[in-house]
Amino acid sequence: MKQPLSLSSKATCNTHGQDSSYFLGWQEYEKDPYDEIHNQGGIIQMGLAENQLSFDLLESWLSENPNVAGFKGNHGELIFRELALFQDYHGRLSFKQAMVKFMAELRGNKVSFDPSKLVLTAGATSANETLMFCLAEKGDAILVPTPYYPGFDRDLKWRTGAEIVPIHCTSSNRFKVTSSALEQAYREAHSLDLNVKAVLVTNPSNPLGTTMTRKELSLLMDFVIDKEIHLVSDEIYSGTVFGPPSFVSIMEVLDERKYDGHDVWDRVHVVYSLSKDLGLPGFRVGAIYSNNEYVVAAATKMSSFGLVSSQTQHFLSVLLSDDKFTCNYIEENKQRLKLRHSLLVSGLSSAGICCLESNSGLFCWVDMRHLLSSNTFEAEMELWRKIVFRVKLNISPGSSCHCTEPGWFRLCFANMSEATLDVAMRRIKEFVAEIVVTRPGNPASNNQRPSHSRPLTSFRSPLSKKSLAKWVFRLSLHDGRER
Amino acid sequence: MVGCSSDGDGSKVLSKIAMNGGHGEDSPYFEGWKAYDNNPFHPTQNPNGVIQMGLSENQLCFDLIEDWIKNNPKASICTADGVENFRNITNFQDYHGLPEFRQALAKFMARIRGNRVEFDADRIVMSSGCTGASETLMFCLADPGDAFLVPSPYYPAFNRDLRWRTGVQLIPISCHSSNNFQLTLSDLESAYSKAIESGVKVKGLILTNPSNPLGTTSDVDTLKALLEFTSRRKIHIVCDEIYSATVFAPPVFTSISEVMREVECCDPCFVHFIYSLSKDLGLPGFRVGVLYSYNDAVVSTARKMSSFGLVSSQTQLLVASMLSDGDFVERFLGESPRRLRDRHRKFVEVLGRVGIGCLKGNAGLFFWMDFRKFLEEETFEEEMRLWRVIVHDIRLNVSPGSSFGCAEPGFFRVCFANMDEVTADVALGRIGAFVTRWHGDKNLRLSFKSLKSGDENNNSLSMTSPHVMSPRSPVVIARN
Numbered sequence: 001m002k003q004p005l006s007l008s009s010k011a012t013c014n015t016h017g018q019d020s021s022y023f024l025g026w027q028e029y030e031k032d033p034y035d036e037i038h039n040q041g042g043i044i045q046m047g048l049a050e051n052q053l054s055f056d057l058l059e060s061w062l063s064e065n066p067n068v069a070g071f072k073g074n075h076g077e078l079i080f081r082e083l084a085l086f087q088d089y090h091g092r093l094s095f096k097q098a099m100v101k102f103m104a105e106l107r108g109n110k111v112s113f114d115p116s117k118l119v120l121t122a123g124a125t126s127a128n129e130t131l132m133f134c135l136a137e138k139g140d141a142i143l144v145p146t147p148y149y150p151g152f153d154r155d156l157k158w159r160t161g162a163e164i165v166p167i168h169c170t171s172s173n174r175f176k177v178t179s180s181a182l183e184q185a186y187r188e189a190h191s192l193d194l195n196v197k198a199v200l201v202t203n204p205s206n207p208l209g210t211t212m213t214r215k216e217l218s219l220l221m222d223f224v225i226d227k228e229i230h231l232v233s234d235e236i237y238s239g240t241v242f243g244p245p246s247f248v249s250i251m252e253v254l255d256e257r258k259y260d261g262h263d264v265w266d267r268v269h270v271v272y273s274l275s276k277d278l279g280l281p282g283f284r285v286g287a288i289y290s291n292n293e294y295v296v297a298a299a300t301k302m303s304s305f306g307l308v309s310s311q312t313q314h315f316l317s318v319l320l321s322d323d324k325f326t327c328n329y330i331e332e333n334k335q336r337l338k339l340r341h342s343l344l345v346s347g348l349s350s351a352g353i354c355c356l357e358s359n360s361g362l363f364c365w366v367d368m369r370h371l372l373s374s375n376t377f378e379a380e381m382e383l384w385r386k387i388v389f390r391v392k393l394n395i396s397p398g399s400s401c402h403c404t405e406p407g408w409f410r411l412c413f414a415n416m417s418e419a420t421l422d423v424a425m426r427r428i429k430e431f432v433a434e435i436v437v438t439r440p441g442n443p444a445s446n447n448q449r450p451s452h453s454r455p456l457t458s459f460r461s462p463l464s465k466k467s468l469a470k471w472v473f474r475l476s477l478h479d480g481r482e483r
Numbered sequence: 484m485v486g487c488s489s490d491g492d493g494s495k496v497l498s499k500i501a502m503n504g505g506h507g508e509d510s511p512y513f514e515g516w517k518a519y520d521n522n523p524f525h526p527t528q529n530p531n532g533v534i535q536m537g538l539s540e541n542q543l544c545f546d547l548i549e550d551w552i553k554n555n556p557k558a559s560i561c562t563a564d565g566v567e568n569f570r571n572i573t574n575f576q577d578y579h580g581l582p583e584f585r586q587a588l589a590k591f592m593a594r595i596r597g598n599r600v601e602f603d604a605d606r607i608v609m610s611s612g613c614t615g616a617s618e619t620l621m622f623c624l625a626d627p628g629d630a631f632l633v634p635s636p637y638y639p640a641f642n643r644d645l646r647w648r649t650g651v652q653l654i655p656i657s658c659h660s661s662n663n664f665q666l667t668l669s670d671l672e673s674a675y676s677k678a679i680e681s682g683v684k685v686k687g688l689i690l691t692n693p694s695n696p697l698g699t700t701s702d703v704d705t706l707k708a709l710l711e712f713t714s715r716r717k718i719h720i721v722c723d724e725i726y727s728a729t730v731f732a733p734p735v736f737t738s739i740s741e742v743m744r745e746v747e748c749c750d751p752c753f754v755h756f757i758y759s760l761s762k763d764l765g766l767p768g769f770r771v772g773v774l775y776s777y778n779d780a781v782v783s784t785a786r787k788m789s790s791f792g793l794v795s796s797q798t799q800l801l802v803a804s805m806l807s808d809g810d811f812v813e814r815f816l817g818e819s820p821r822r823l824r825d826r827h828r829k830f831v832e833v834l835g836r837v838g839i840g841c842l843k844g845n846a847g848l849f850f851w852m853d854f855r856k857f858l859e860e861e862t863f864e865e866e867m868r869l870w871r872v873i874v875h876d877i878r879l880n881v882s883p884g885s886s887f888g889c890a891e892p893g894f895f896r897v898c899f900a901n902m903d904e905v906t907a908d909v910a911l912g913r914i915g916a917f918v919t920r921w922h923g924d925k926n927l928r929l930s931f932k933s934l935k936s937g938d939e940n941n942n943s944l945s946m947t948s949p950h951v952m953s954p955r956s957p958v959v960i961a962r963n
Contacts, residue, residue: 006719007624008621011622050574059569059570071552085540087612125791137499154787154790159788266496281576284576284794298497301506305614306611307770311801315561
């Protein structure tokens with residue numbers, strides 16, 4: 001028996017965002033998950049940004065480092081009690097030292113981090129929410145470039161009461177942040193009677209899979225300096241940059257522009273996690289890094305609500321302190337991501353589908369605008385439902401990422417075997433070959449062209465499959481989108 | 484390092500929550516920890532240091548757990564035996580938790596209650612310790628400005644956990660020594676009415692059973708009466724049962740889950756409890772908390788919120804393996820209360836011999852010590868002066884009753900399960916020596932009277948907020 005009236009408004013509202021198609025797709029996958037042997041007709045999960053490519057590197061490290069098992073210290077002594085009792089919210093120093101060393105390595109040692117400015121949290125989910133509790137409250141807005149990670153709706157807004165106001169980015173310039181978009185978002189927040197507290201960016205971007213250029217970062221710095229607001233850079237994918245341009249962290253920009261001493265020094269914060277780079281989402285290891293002692297102090301106290309298990313801190317402090325391991329892992333992981341990325345891109349390309357040119361992340365931002373029956377989000381959802389239920393691929397529709405243009409989808413490539421990826425590519429190719437495209441010309445244009453008589457929903461086209469496939473392929477080459 | 488540029492207007496730069504004192508760390512409860520951190524006792528390296536008796540930890544049964552770990556390498560994904568599970572576990576971030584983890588917890592919690600109740604594994608929501616569970620429950624049950632009633636004395640960190648980020652108010656119901664600090668129905672009724680009359684929206688009652696800091700269990704009749712009260716008024720009852728397996732003497736622990744079926748008007752939608760392995764098993768570092776609700780909507784919402792504090796999958800696997808081992812659980816649940824009872828008895832007897840009384844307790848990792856006779860006046864200022872003597876002169880960090888919101892000065896919570904036998908003997912010796920000197924030495928009483936806050940000998944005890952405010956165990960300090 002339910003009694004919604006006796007619960008809080010947070011419990012009865014929708015702000016957790018779990019009714020989004022992003023999560024609904026996961027649910028469909030759960031009902032019918034693909035398995036190479038036991039369920040070959042099942043849904044392939046391409047909506048979950050996990051890194052499963054480098055577990056073997058971790059496993060072989062474990063076999064060479066038996067002491068970390070069974071709660072043993074460096075000299076084989078049992079340190080179980082110490083770990084069992086360790087609940088200091090400052091975290092284990094050895095672990096924080098190892099984390100900052102790893103974070104510096106990921107940035108080519110162009111910056112260094114101070115462990116006393118690092119706050120440990122239960123994953124980036126907790127880090128982002130905690131930062132919001134520290135920086136904002138009801139009546140405040142956080143500006144976030146679109147498209148963005150769907151989980152931000154929950155993490156930044158749900159329990160904090162803050163609002164997200166989007167910074168609209170478009171395909172016209174590869175979804176880069178522009179100063180006019182920033183200013184427009186700022187104005188929009190004010191028109192909604194909201195006080196802007198921060199800009200939050202994900203760099204490398206989820207869902208785009210691109211790194212921010214120095215120009216963009218500079219623009220952001222200028223903007224937050226001018227408006228006297230905070231800048232949060234979620235760098236959770238910093239270790240997944242497999243191609244040029246190389247990753248530039250906001251901390252590097254702070255350093256280079258010699259902002260130590262300037263106001264803005266205290267208003268730039270970085271979020272990190274080991275869930276993507278090391279593929280350890282189950283361990284719930286996140287961090288906030290800030291030069292602002294008040295933020296560090298408040299966030300540290302708040303981390304009581306989501307501390308990292310001491311068992312996990314111990315294991316990771318040993319792992320990440322091993323320079324030889326981390327150096328090799330970082331390189332090898334990137335190579336594997338690069339290869340897998342290229343398989344996805346070429347697989348899609350052979351189906352006449354382009355992706356936004358990308359150099360990082362565990363996914364591609366895929367352009368399926370030419371497959372829409374109309375340039376609308378309804379058509380996007382229609383296409384998405386087909387892809388989930390008939391093609392049996394769980395992919396994430398751009399609308400769930402708040403993209404302003406219909407037809408873009410995020411497809412993940414690092415959470416499955418190569419064989420499974422092959423199957424996925426084959427299915428897409430077959431799907432594209434069977435549907436009828438009713439909109440000639442450049443689908444990227446804003447003009448709505450009248451649809452022709454053949455609806456997109458038909459799987460059986462009067463045209464022969466072969467000639468149809470050629471026509472779709474030719475269309476996709478004409479519009480000048482990046483691959 | 485450059486401080487925050489808007490010092491005079493911190494609220495412009497950060498949120499109110501970040502800048503206010505809602506974290507509660509300015510309380511003397513935490514001051515004592517600082518005194519300990521500055522001068523921690525060690526039997527050989529620092530025999531005159533402060534003994535930590537202000538931290539409620541259970542260190543009496545680690546040997547049992549260590550043995551189990553040595554004999555069960557498969558439970559750790561880092562061992563050769565367990566590594567085959569490595570990638571599945573490291574990848575597992577489903578907020579439902581590992582099914583075997585929830586099932587093992589459900590079985591364990593039932594076993595603690597003598598298998599008189601069964602728990603549904605699907606109603607278990609994991610959290611980062613009880614700290615995470617209690618805050619999440621508040622987010623689910625109450626809006627900013629709503630209130631929960633809580634019998635005092637109560638666990639000081641409730642002020643942070645239940646109020647800080649949620650905006651919920653706590654209304655203490657003072658309990659008194661005249662009836663052994665038991666919560667009475669009339670106290671509850673009067674606190675409730677007063678709150679309603681002043682326009683406060685009361686959402687429920689929080690009950691810690693067994694009680695922290697009293698070390699006592701609530702009897703069945705009281706639980707029934709409380710449940711009937713909350714059920715009739717359609718308000719929630721939240722029970723913190725974190726000490727449920729520390730009951731070492733009669734009466735046997737009765738959980739709210741057992742009482743539900745005996746109260747006819749009970750509506751399960753208003754009944755919830757929280758649990759953790761931090762006290763019963765002595766594993767606070769592993770951050771294993773449980774939120775259990777009989778309300779489907781609460782389970783569903785809490786589960787979504789648990790994303791903010793999931794238990795590490797590595798730890799879930801270890802705990803699932805350990806708690807599924809029936810032999811281990813039986814041995815542990817038999818041995819742990821026995822060791823707690825012996826330690827508790829030792830303290831109570833020795834203190835009794837020097838004329839110090841305690842509330843008769845049967846559970847928990849501490850006792851509620853009565854030091855009223857040492858107060859020259861029955862005021863909280865005197866209590867703090869006495870406390871400074873205990874920390875500075877006797878060098879024991881105990882927790883003053885005022886930090887628990889106790890209505891009567893002179894009571895202290897003293898923890899006994901977080902030290903070895905040697906340290907326990909030293910602590911008891913110091914108390915005995917102090918009492919003897921107190922009775923015989925007028926100068927001691929005079930010097931105590933002249934002690935002011937911020938005395939030059941007691942700089943470490945000044946009332947400014949200490950910077951290290953999270954528990955650092957004596958075991959950990961010794962190793963460092």
